[in-house]
Amino acid sequence: MSTRPSTDNGDTATAGTAATAAPAPAVELTGITKRFGTVVACDDVRLSVQRGEIHGLLGQNGAGKSTLMKILTGLVRPDSGQIMIDGGEVSISDPLVAAGLGISMVHQHFSLIGRMRVWENVTLGERGHVDRASARRLVTEVGDRYGLAVDPDRAVEDLTTGERQRVELIKCLRRDPDLLILDEPTSVLTLKESHELFSVLRRVTKEENKTVILISHKLDEILHATDQVTIMRSGAVVARRRTADTDVRELAREMVGREVSRLTAGSAVGALDALVEDIGAAKEAKEEDEEREVRLRVTDAHATGRDRRPLLRGLSLTVHAGEILGLAGVEGNGQAALGDLLSSLLELDKGTVEVCGKAVRAGRPGAMHAAGVGVVPEDRHVSGCVLDMSLAENLAMADLGEVARGSFLSPRRLRSRAERLISEFDIAAPGPDIQMRRLSGGNQQKVVLARELAADPKVLVVAQPTRGLDVGAIEYMTERIQKAAESGIAVLLISTELEEILTLAHRIAVIHRGAIVGEMTRAEVDVERLGMMMGGQAA
Amino acid sequence: MTALTTRLPRMVKPAALHTLLLYVASFAVALTLAGALVTLTGKSMSETAYALYQGSLEGGGSIGLSIDEATPLLLVALGAIVCARAGIFNIGQEGQLLMGAMAGAVVGLFMPGPGWMVMVGSLLGAALGGALWAGIPAVMYYWRGVNVVIGTLLMVFVAAQLAMYVVTQENLLQEDGEAGARSPQSNLLAEGVMLPRVGEYPDLNVTSGVFVVLAATVAIVLLLRHSTWGFRLRMLGHNPAAARRSGVRATVLGGGALLISGAFAGMAGGIMLSGTIGRFQPGMADNVGWEGLLVALVARNHPVAAIPVALFFGGLRAGGGFLASTGVPRYLVSVVTALLVMAAVFPAAYAELSKLRKRNKPVVVEG
Ligand SMILES: Nc1ncnc2c1ncn2[C@@H]1O[C@H](COP(=O)(O)OP(=O)(O)O)[C@@H](O)[C@H]1O
Numbered sequence: 001m002s003t004r005p006s007t008d009n010g011d012t013a014t015a016g017t018a019a020t021a022a023p024a025p026a027v028e029l030t031g032i033t034k035r036f037g038t039v040v041a042c043d044d045v046r047l048s049v050q051r052g053e054i055h056g057l058l059g060q061n062g063a064g065k066s067t068l069m070k071i072l073t074g075l076v077r078p079d080s081g082q083i084m085i086d087g088g089e090v091s092i093s094d095p096l097v098a099a100g101l102g103i104s105m106v107h108q109h110f111s112l113i114g115r116m117r118v119w120e121n122v123t124l125g126e127r128g129h130v131d132r133a134s135a136r137r138l139v140t141e142v143g144d145r146y147g148l149a150v151d152p153d154r155a156v157e158d159l160t161t162g163e164r165q166r167v168e169l170i171k172c173l174r175r176d177p178d179l180l181i182l183d184e185p186t187s188v189l190t191l192k193e194s195h196e197l198f199s200v201l202r203r204v205t206k207e208e209n210k211t212v213i214l215i216s217h218k219l220d221e222i223l224h225a226t227d228q229v230t231i232m233r234s235g236a237v238v239a240r241r242r243t244a245d246t247d248v249r250e251l252a253r254e255m256v257g258r259e260v261s262r263l264t265a266g267s268a269v270g271a272l273d274a275l276v277e278d279i280g281a282a283k284e285a286k287e288e289d290e291e292r293e294v295r296l297r298v299t300d301a302h303a304t305g306r307d308r309r310p311l312l313r314g315l316s317l318t319v320h321a322g323e324i325l326g327l328a329g330v331e332g333n334g335q336a337a338l339g340d341l342l343s344s345l346l347e348l349d350k351g352t353v354e355v356c357g358k359a360v361r362a363g364r365p366g367a368m369h370a371a372g373v374g375v376v377p378e379d380r381h382v383s384g385c386v387l388d389m390s391l392a393e394n395l396a397m398a399d400l401g402e403v404a405r406g407s408f409l410s411p412r413r414l415r416s417r418a419e420r421l422i423s424e425f426d427i428a429a430p431g432p433d434i435q436m437r438r439l440s441g442g443n444q445q446k447v448v449l450a451r452e453l454a455a456d457p458k459v460l461v462v463a464q465p466t467r468g469l470d471v472g473a474i475e476y477m478t479e480r481i482q483k484a485a486e487s488g489i490a491v492l493l494i495s496t497e498l499e500e501i502l503t504l505a506h507r508i509a510v511i512h513r514g515a516i517v518g519e520m521t522r523a524e525v526d527v528e529r530l531g532m533m534m535g536g537q538a539a
Numbered sequence: 540m541t542a543l544t545t546r547l548p549r550m551v552k553p554a555a556l557h558t559l560l561l562y563v564a565s566f567a568v569a570l571t572l573a574g575a576l577v578t579l580t581g582k583s584m585s586e587t588a589y590a591l592y593q594g595s596l597e598g599g600g601s602i603g604l605s606i607d608e609a610t611p612l613l614l615v616a617l618g619a620i621v622c623a624r625a626g627i628f629n630i631g632q633e634g635q636l637l638m639g640a641m642a643g644a645v646v647g648l649f650m651p652g653p654g655w656m657v658m659v660g661s662l663l664g665a666a667l668g669g670a671l672w673a674g675i676p677a678v679m680y681y682w683r684g685v686n687v688v689i690g691t692l693l694m695v696f697v698a699a700q701l702a703m704y705v706v707t708q709e710n711l712l713q714e715d716g717e718a719g720a721r722s723p724q725s726n727l728l729a730e731g732v733m734l735p736r737v738g739e740y741p742d743l744n745v746t747s748g749v750f751v752v753l754a755a756t757v758a759i760v761l762l763l764r765h766s767t768w769g770f771r772l773r774m775l776g777h778n779p780a781a782a783r784r785s786g787v788r789a790t791v792l793g794g795g796a797l798l799i800s801g802a803f804a805g806m807a808g809g810i811m812l813s814g815t816i817g818r819f820q821p822g823m824a825d826n827v828g829w830e831g832l833l834v835a836l837v838a839r840n841h842p843v844a845a846i847p848v849a850l851f852f853g854g855l856r857a858g859g860g861f862l863a864s865t866g867v868p869r870y871l872v873s874v875v876t877a878l879l880v881m882a883a884v885f886p887a888a889y890a891e892l893s894k895l896r897k898r899n900k901p902v903v904v905e906g
Pocket residue numbers: 036039040041059060061062063064065066067068906
């Protein structure tokens with residue numbers, strides 16, 4: 001792709017070569033519709049993106065953003081609709097066609113292979129002989145050109161998430177695409193890394209006149225990084241704005257479809273600024289902190305994974321009754337291991353866990369639950385519930401004693417307990433016998449929470465409690481977590497979303513590489529410093 | 540295509556229709572192939588089919604034989620079902636059954652006491668022998684992480700060797716007699732040690748082992764569905780992580796399921812020993828262990844559904860035996876019954892495989 005000699009004075013690159021009246025948009029989608037069974041993922045969508053701009057695609061989880069972009073990259077075939085690239089109609093039947101048209105996408109979840117080196121990953125899928133020297137040169141060249149420094153010889157599994165993101169970008173950019181699509185690229189990045197990413201995107205559009213589509217559900221990012229924004233809700237486009245002409249409130253309203261409270265705006269749609277302003281007004285909730293009983297104490301925990309890599313390296317923390325401790329950190333720094341530890345799924349090499357002053361044996365099946373630790377795990381499908389059993393059974397599984405007579409279950413007790421919890425926790429289900437799999441994500445999450453709270457826990461661990469939920473469910477979870485703390489339960493909130501932590505936590509600890517690297521109270525929060533700690537820099 | 544698949548659900552349950560079609564198609568293919576084969580070798584298809592029917596269903600004698608064949612199959616299948624519910628795949632029933640029969644023979648031949656007591660002892664011994672044989676791979680798994688499928692499979696071959704060894708050593712189980720005239724098999728059990736046969740009719744009578752097996756079926760159904768043990772077992776099978784969090788100890792529960800399954804297979808061997816064959820022979824397992832696994836597969840791990848499936852498989856075994864006795868070459872009988880077995884298994888296996896494929900789909904590009 002020849003880089004156009006930039007005149008460097010025009011504010012838009014297209015203006016310089018304006019021989020044609022209005023240039024055709026780089027991408028124009030019209031009438032795109034895609035159904036999955038009864039779900040309409042995209043509903044008569046029109047999207048128009050000009051060359052050289054960063055175009056934001058904003059919407060809640062499930063709005064259809066990823067599906068729309070997969071249609072553009074040939075991974076999903078639309079049921080109907082038209083795709084125009086630079087003014088010409090095209091049919092993108094598979095990813096190869098998309099690549100031929102200069103379309104390249106970084107997916108929401110990375111597709112790198114951990115055991116392989118960076119240069120191997122970058123040339124993965126290449127046909128024919130790949131020569132090592134030139135592959136390494138390629139990585140360095142592309143890296144230099146865009147400011148994406150990464151050592152081509154390191155194994156991907158040893159990289160931080162920020163570095164992995166760079167490898168993904170290099171993998172895309174080396175093909176010199178005209179159109180670069182990024183699907184929620186910042187969900188695994190620290191603030192600083194996100195800002196670095198945005199400056200790379202800026203360079204790509206300004207200097208090389210490429211086009212970028214940036215998918216996000218975070219308002220902050222959209223406001224920061226884009227020129228234009230298209231907002232989707234339930235599969236349909238509901239608004240188009242010039243970024244400069246809009247603000248957080250309006251974006252939030254369009255995205256959710258109604259006014260949202262300041263609190264929800266904070267955690268649900270990622271308006272960090274709004275939250276930071278609030279800090280001044282944050283309640284000094286720490287008055288009696290010192291006197292409150294310690295409910296959970298983890299001391300110097302060390303643990304190793306199956307592949308012999310360290311998961312926890314001397315992690316220590318305490319949570320008091322009635323407080324919410326927010327554990328911030330970039331994904332993959334030991335949060336999952338801590339969640340597993342408190343779910344009796346992980347054994348310790350060294351260190352102790354105490355609940356209400358009593359030591360609990362780590363890794364012994366059911367021990368944490370018996371000691372009074374309730375857990376709403378990060379991935380509810382992995383250890384939170386059993387999808388193939390019924391709703392009532394899922395509500396009972398940790399406390400079979402309550403629904404059994406001797407060694408047999410009492411169907412009547414099983415049912416009445418389920419009915420009680422369903423109404424108490426507002427679970428939307430046709431009845432207690434429905435298979436867990438058939439509930440929506442938000443309701444599955446409610447079931448897990450209901451079961452854990454029904455056991456009257458001393459400590460409640462909630463990991464990524466709102467991931468993948470819609471705004472209504474997010475509001476619900478937020479409120480329940482707050483109530484749990486008010487009732488005196490010690491709450492440990494593990495989240496990679498800083499906004500969520502700032503909304504809920506009384507005290508914040510930062511986890512990095514399996515250990516706590518810093519702590520601060522809600523009132524002392526300094527986002528810069530938090531960001532640096534999350535990125536592993538001493539602060 | 541998409542229009543069709545979205546419109547269908549309102550008319551019929553597509554899954555049920557799909558399964559039915561699959562069964563029809565798979566039996567049609569099997570019957571065509573079997574017919575072609577029979578005709579090619581110069582036999583008449585209708586005569587062959589009639590012989591199969593005669594051997595399995597015509598008259599009390601044949602029906603009794605079918606039931607006798609179905610009895611151990613069902614028992615093996617029940618054990619396999621318990622294991623499968625716990626998410627463990629025991630495929631070594633053929634060996635566990637043989638070792639059960641061997642243990643049953645040892646007790647039956649050498650235990651002193653009144654006949655009925657020896658009989659009960661022999662059955663219990665058989666169950667214990669099977670459990671022990673399944674216990675070895677269980678220990679290998681929970682201690683050393685040796686895959687259960689591989690462990691149980693390996694033990695099948697060890698069992699076959701061991702069985703052959705004990706019946707060729709005169710100081711072990713080999714029958715008494717002149718030095719050159721001994722066969723590799725044990726002595727016959729005493730008359731009083733054999734399971735009584737029930738049924739007044741001159742022709743329809745079955746081994747009383749049937750009642751043991753039916754009682755076991757009822758027990759398993761109740762326990763799986765209504766006991767806390769069954770609840771925990773299902774939880775373990777569906778989601779080991781969630782089970783562990785709720786206090787289920789996989790070693791105890793999963794290992795226990797493996798032992799139960801082994802005991803059932805062993806008991807099947809014991810029933811074959813004292814119910815029909817009367818003595819221990821190294822070849823007596825005769826694929827009952829493998830076919831019992833297939834019964835569980837076709838019944839999709841439902842104990843009640845396993846009853847008719849076991850009867851179908853038992854009928855095929857009885858019919859095949861009769862067919863062979865009419866002079867049709869043994870290999871042809873094997874191929875024809877194997878085709879019918881495959882026809883019954885294919886839809887279930889297909890469903891199982893596509894379930895696996897769905898589960899293993901990469902999620903790399905998920906939004
Ligand atoms: N392959 C699929 N099969 C069935 N439903 C799907 C599939 N992909 C997406 N969906 C559904 O389509 C809707 C939009 O999903 P998606 O495009 O991933 O949303 P977003 O990226 O905006 O979060 C969701 O309801 C989702 O469950």
